[in-house]
Amino acid sequence: MSSEGLTAGGRVVAILDLGSNSLRMMIVRVGENRVTSVLNQVKQMVRLGEGAFEEHKLQPEPMRRTLAALRGFAGMCRSYGVNEIVALATAAVRDASNGQEFMDEIRRETGIEFTVISGREEARLICRGVSMALEPFAGKRMFIDIGGGSTELSVANGSDILELESLKVGAVRLAGLFPGTGPVTSQRYADMQKYVRDHAVLPFQRMEAQAPGELVGSSGTIQCLAEMAAAMARDAGKKTGDTPEMLSYGGLCRVVKALCERGEEERMSLPGMNPRRAGILIPGAAILQTVMEELDFDSVRVSGRGLRDGALADYLERIFPEKGRLSVRDESVLRLARLCRFEETHSRHVAKLALMLFDSARELGLYRGPARLRELLHYAGLLHDIGIFISFTKHNVHSHYLIQNSEMLGFTQKEVSFMAALALFHRYGYSRKDKGCVALTDDWQEHARYLSLFLSLAEALDKSHRQAVVSASFARREKGLALVVRASAPCPVEKERLKRSVKALEKCFGSTEVIWEIAS
Numbered sequence: 063m064s065s066e067g068l069t070a071g072g073r074v075v076a077i078l079d080l081g082s083n084s085l086r087m088m089i090v091r092v093g094e095n096r097v098t099s100v101l102n103q104v105k106q107m108v109r110l111g112e113g114a115f116e117e118h119k120l121q122p123e124p125m126r127r128t129l130a131a132l133r134g135f136a137g138m139c140r141s142y143g144v145n146e147i148v149a150l151a152t153a154a155v156r157d158a159s160n161g162q163e164f165m166d167e168i169r170r171e172t173g174i175e176f177t178v179i180s181g182r183e184e185a186r187l188i189c190r191g192v193s194m195a196l197e198p199f200a201g202k203r204m205f206i207d208i209g210g211g212s213t214e215l216s217v218a219n220g221s222d223i224l225e226l227e228s229l230k231v232g233a234v235r236l237a238g239l240f241p242g243t244g245p246v247t248s249q250r251y252a253d254m255q256k257y258v259r260d261h262a263v264l265p266f267q268r269m270e271a272q273a274p275g276e277l278v279g280s281s282g283t284i285q286c287l288a289e290m291a292a293a294m295a296r297d298a299g300k301k302t303g304d305t306p307e308m309l310s311y312g313g314l315c316r317v318v319k320a321l322c323e324r325g326e327e328e329r330m331s332l333p334g335m336n337p338r339r340a341g342i343l344i345p346g347a348a349i350l351q352t353v354m355e356e357l358d359f360d361s362v363r364v365s366g367r368g369l370r371d372g373a374l375a376d377y378l379e380r381i382f383p384e385k386g387r388l389s390v391r392d393e394s395v396l397r398l399a400r401l402c403r404f405e406e407t408h409s410r411h412v413a414k415l416a417l418m419l420f421d422s423a424r425e426l427g428l429y430r431g432p433a434r435l436r437e438l439l440h441y442a443g444l445l446h447d448i449g450i451f452i453s454f455t456k457h458n459v460h461s462h463y464l465i466q467n468s469e470m471l472g473f474t475q476k477e478v479s480f481m482a483a484l485a486l487f488h489r490y491g492y493s494r495k496d497k498g499c500v501a502l503t504d505d506w507q508e509h510a511r512y513l514s515l516f517l518s519l520a521e522a523l524d525k526s527h528r529q530a531v532v533s534a535s536f537a538r539r540e541k542g543l544a545l546v547v548r549a550s551a552p553c554p555v556e557k558e559r560l561k562r563s564v565k566a567l568e569k570c571f572g573s574t575e576v577i578w579e580i581a582s
Contacts, residue, residue: 082111082210153211181228185214191371201275210234236345283346293334390472413443415520442484462486487514
């Protein structure tokens with residue numbers, strides 16, 4: 063979608079974040095030139111991760127609560143006239159054996175289609191969403207977000223993200239490993255911290271190597287700890303410097319001491335306590351305290367922003383692309399391509415020819431798929447030969463593997479699987495029987511049939527890697543459909559290679575004449 067799709071009154075978008083503890087939604091009106099206005103924000107603590115991490119499976123009651131809440135959210139979307147929903151699911155779903163099954167049920171029941179994102183993608187979106195609202199800082203910042211199932215860490219210098227980490231340690235997960243409702247001994251709390259350290263040795267080392275100068279925390283857990291520290295200092299009449307926006311290490315330790323001395327019911331009466339977080343606040347504090355100690359931070363700046371804000375920023379970037387600036391998706395593709403030492407001139411030329419075929423096919427009504435797939439075809443063109451990095455023999459299979467198993471920031475897993483499938487089929491054509499299609503649903507497989515044809519034709523038209531073919535497009539001629547190829551020099555190799563694609567071409571579009579022309 064581009065900004066051309068915006069009406070005079072703007073476009074209404076809903077951003078949903080399904081975490082292990084809370085379900086959040088932000089409804090935003092998007093006008094021209096990136097102008098946004100928040101229409102509503104809602105949150106429900108559905109505790110989807112309850113019991114999920116021990117069993118590696120989402121449990122019936124948390125799923126029921128979540129589905130009920132999402133029916134209400136879907137109704138809100140209808141009442142606001144929402145044009146598009148961006149829905150993201152995190153640790154509880156991605157780590158559960160029945161996670162995708164539950165996402166399918168949600169889609170059937172509510173019409174909301176969730177994308178399950180990786181931990182590093184979650185960390186990137188959080189970093190982007192939080193950092194946008196901060197004042198300039200002369201140095202690097204580290205970001206921490208303590209979720210129910212995972213803790214996301216990142217380091218950024220301004221808008222440049224330098225490190226991304228996702229720890230499989232969250233407040234709900236840690237609470238499940240250290241159950242109990244009574245007071246917590248100092249030894250038990252130390253055991254929690256040791257568990258965090260043991261599961262974060264290398265990530266901590268990578269964070270420390272960046273030498274960040276400030277720690278910024280987001281998530282409800284950190285906000286609640288900061289509010290408690292501020293309230294306790296206020297009630298005691300002490301000036302500690304703790305506020306809801308800034309939590310000191312000393313303030314955190316005072317909150318931890320007060321929490322651990324009491325049982326769960328007694329904790330409810332502590333100043334600033336959110337009763338719905340009483341069961342997970344000590345594990346969450348153990349995570350934050352361990353990070354502060356290991357990275358030597360004496361305070362953490364607290365932000366109310368998070369994943370939804372980063373997802374909105376990505377959405378705005380897609381509909382209002384900035385000229386001359388690489389998007390997150392561009393950077394992901396080029397990073398992988400260059401890591402695999404791709405032949406850039408050839409790959410860019412193949413991608414260019416494939417897009418010419420895509421555009422002319424849509425213009426003539428030969429292919430009626432969505433325009434948004436054009437971008438994925440372009441990226442597949444850039445990546446189609448990266449498998450040569452492993453071996454030229456069966457390099458299309460290697461390309462498929464590398465794309466499918468690389469963490470492509472900014473893409474959904476379905477989009478990654480689609481690009482991988484196009485790379486697989488670029489050499490010998492599309493086949494439903496190929497196991498590479500297993501990751502594609504039926505509708506995506508149908509699009510893959512056409513787009514893999516465009517890519518294989520484009521590859522054939524630069525078989526000699528000379529860029530002699532300057533354009534290729536479909537056209538209506540007296541005798542019927544034609545593939546018109548314009549070249550700046552004789553192309554015997556390309557002509558011979560193109561013959562191998564004629565059968566696939568005719569299977570899609572019927573009898574097609576190939577016409578070669580000399581470019582002037």
